[in-house]
Amino acid sequence: MDKLNKTFYIETYGCQMNTVDSEIVTSILISAGFKLVDDIKEANILLLNTCAIREKAVERVINKMRQHKGFLKSGKLEIAGILGCIPEHTGDELKAKLDFIKLQVGPDKYRTLPQLIKNIYKDRKYHEELDFDIEENYEDVTPYRSEHTNAFISVMRGCNNFCTYCVVPYVRGREKSRTVDSILDEVKNTIAQGITEITLLGQNVNSYNFEGIRFPELLQKVAEIKGMERLKFATSHPKDLTEELIDVIVKNPNISNSFHLPFQAGSNSVLKRMNRGYTIEKYLAKIKMIREKIPNIAITTDIIVGFPGETEDDFQQTVKVLKDTKFDNAFMFIYSERKNTASAKNFKDDVSKEEKSRRQQFISKLQKKIGLVELKKDVGKITEVLIESISKKRDYQYKGRTEQNRIVVFDKIEGYNIGDYAKVKIKKAEGVTLFGEIVE
Numbered sequence: 385m386d387k388l389n390k391t392f393y394i395e396t397y398g399c400q401m402n403t404v405d406s407e408i409v410t411s412i413l414i415s416a417g418f419k420l421v422d423d424i425k426e427a428n429i430l431l432l433n434t435c436a437i438r439e440k441a442v443e444r445v446i447n448k449m450r451q452h453k454g455f456l457k458s459g460k461l462e463i464a465g466i467l468g469c470i471p472e473h474t475g476d477e478l479k480a481k482l483d484f485i486k487l488q489v490g491p492d493k494y495r496t497l498p499q500l501i502k503n504i505y506k507d508r509k510y511h512e513e514l515d516f517d518i519e520e521n522y523e524d525v526t527p528y529r530s531e532h533t534n535a536f537i538s539v540m541r542g543c544n545n546f547c548t549y550c551v552v553p554y555v556r557g558r559e560k561s562r563t564v565d566s567i568l569d570e571v572k573n574t575i576a577q578g579i580t581e582i583t584l585l586g587q588n589v590n591s592y593n594f595e596g597i598r599f600p601e602l603l604q605k606v607a608e609i610k611g612m613e614r615l616k617f618a619t620s621h622p623k624d625l626t627e628e629l630i631d632v633i634v635k636n637p638n639i640s641n642s643f644h645l646p647f648q649a650g651s652n653s654v655l656k657r658m659n660r661g662y663t664i665e666k667y668l669a670k671i672k673m674i675r676e677k678i679p680n681i682a683i684t685t686d687i688i689v690g691f692p693g694e695t696e697d698d699f700q701q702t703v704k705v706l707k708d709t710k711f712d713n714a715f716m717f718i719y720s721e722r723k724n725t726a727s728a729k730n731f732k733d734d735v736s737k738e739e740k741s742r743r744q745q746f747i748s749k750l751q752k753k754i755g756l757v758e759l760k761k762d763v764g765k766i767t768e769v770l771i772e773s774i775s776k777k778r779d780y781q782y783k784g785r786t787e788q789n790r791i792v793v794f795d796k797i798e799g800y801n802i803g804d805y806a807k808v809k810i811k812k813a814e815g816v817t818l819f820g821e822i823v824e
């Protein structure tokens with residue numbers, strides 16, 4: 385393929401899986417002779433890698449691309465394109481709203497990008513690639529790492545769970561697990577690049593299965609790799625979570641004591657309509673099991689409020705779970721009806737916008753209080769922190785994370801750099817942040 389000597393700029397929206405995909409896209413384009421730039425003004429090609437999980441996410445991308453339209457007239461920009469989940473979900477609508485884009489490519493078709501871009505330079509026409517590919521896992525593509533202290537490595541793509549509110553199965557297709565060897569090789573390569581914190585990713589890692597090797601066994605193999613300092617994974621689905629997996633965490637000190645387990649709603653009738661595949665009693669029993677095996681584990685979760693038909697009593701059951709479980713943190717979302725999902729087809733979106741945001745604000749406030757009480761338990765302790773970056777607020781301070789994934793801010797001292805691990809004595813907790821000082 386002739387070299388075009390064109391530069392590209394990529395913006396990423398949405399989940400960690402999209403972060404990995406943007407690293408894969410960057411690697412594919414660089415291998416094809418395109419040059420990555422970190423300033424949109426220097427770009428000939430602009431790519432937005434998008435998320436379709438909520439309407440707000442779609443609106444944000446449309447507004448952003450409209451803002452960038454000016455560069456097509458005044459700047460170096462020649463091609464604007466959209467990647468990821470929105471093209472797969474509502475590509476036609478997007479094209480109608482953004483008639484100047486020349487390209488849409490879905491999550492399984494990134495290998496076609498170099499040729500598609502060349503075609504556009506030839507015929508100046510709009511091109512798209514939106515088919516699913518059950519084989520595609522980009523195993524042979526070495527992602528172009530955007531971060532240098534931690535890395536996300538996808539172990540599988542797609543999802544078979546069909547939670548009724550979720551677009552993921554419709555935009556990322558069926559589950560496909562990568563080969564064990566390709567994952568172990570990528571972990572070793574990543575460690576060789578000096579990155580010692582790795583998060584294994586999947587929409588539902590618990591359903592990883594390659595030739596009978598399930599996720600607990602894969603996690604054990606990764607934990608045994610030399611130089612694997614801090615190992616994390618996300619996301620687990622409660623219905624598939626096993627004691628075996630928790631035993632692997634207990635057995636390996638380099639596996640982080642932070643665990644993300646979305647429960648979504650506290651009411652069984654809502655969970656049923658969400659097709660989550662567990663009752664709240666079953667969920668809480670798993671939390672109890674995890675905490676019995678790992679008492680100081682930090683558990684986080686996801687919640688959706690305002691699901692169709694959610695009554696005040698249903699909502700109070702969600703509130704009760706928050707009060708009783710005392711999560712370290714929770715990501716709380718308002719139900720957003722997504723086209724083509726089972727809930728959009730079968731249930732009326734009958735909880736008002738005002739009531740949805742009242743419920744979201746109520747639990748956000750509650751969780752903030754609960755989270756701070758949990759954080760304060762670290763005051764006085766000395767904990768190991770991975771230094772991730774310079775604090776945005778004070779450039780004489782570092783920001784890092786404990787092995788429970790808690791944010792810590794502390795003064796820089798000689799001899800410590802980003803990517804290093806430091807022993808930090810925790811002095812206080814405020815909001816969602818711990819503050820401390822390095823102890824040698």
Ligand code: SF4
Nearest residue numbers: 543545546547550552
């Ligand atoms: S498990 Fe459910 S919520 Fe998660 S990606 Fe799959 S369908 Fe969506």
